[in-house]
Amino acid sequence: MVTISLTWDDGADRSLGLPVYASAGAAGADLRANFPDRGAVVLEPGARALVPTGLRMAIPDGFEVQIRPRSGLALKHGITLPNAPGTIDSDYRGSLGVIVMNAGDQRFEISHGDRIAQMVVAPVMRADLVEVQALDDTTRGAGGFGSTGVSE
Numbered sequence: 001m002v003t004i005s006l007t008w009d010d011g012a013d014r015s016l017g018l019p020v021y022a023s024a025g026a027a028g029a030d031l032r033a034n035f036p037d038r039g040a041v042v043l044e045p046g047a048r049a050l051v052p053t054g055l056r057m058a059i060p061d062g063f064e065v066q067i068r069p070r071s072g073l074a075l076k077h078g079i080t081l082p083n084a085p086g087t088i089d090s091d092y093r094g095s096l097g098v099i100v101m102n103a104g105d106q107r108f109e110i111s112h113g114d115r116i117a118q119m120v121v122a123p124v125m126r127a128d129l130v131e132v133q134a135l136d137d138t139t140r141g142a143g144g145f146g147s148t149g150v151s152e
Contacts, residue, residue, distance in 0.1 A: 002063055006018055006019075011054075016034055016054070027120050030117075031055075034053050034055070035112055039112055040111045042108070043102035044107050045103075045106065046103075049099075053095075053098060053116075059090040063123055065087075065088040066119065067088065068119075070117060081101065082099055100116055
């Protein structure tokens with residue numbers, strides 16, 4: 001198990017508590033909207049907003065935190081994260097905000113304390129990036145976008 005150290009932004013509503021895992025098998029811990037002074041943000045269809053969580057974190061070297069949409073919000077309301085998964089690097093110490101987008105066809109209100117996203121802790125492997133003259137051949141080759149799917 002890895003430890004993520006969390007602290008609060010000035011003015012954040014600490015009564016919302018730290019992110020929590022909703023079940024014993026949950027991979028992601030729920031993040032909540034934290035804007036006690038505004039109360040709510042209304043997203044029209046197609047709109048996006050940066051929603052504060054009131055948190056800052058210290059992630060150990062060798063790890064990242066991925067920010068992902070909540071499946072229920074996506075299915076029921078079309079609420080997603082346009083840069084999913086968002087990555088928080090281990091050397092970032094600023095405020096954690098979540099870019100939320102309304103891909104649905106109805107306006108959607110995000111209220112103070114609403115669960116808006118989930119955070120997943122993941123290991124990071126860095127690669128040695130080297131230039132070569134040619135790449136090895138594979139059966140697939142340069143086939144992309146749908147090249148391995150069922151043909152219609």
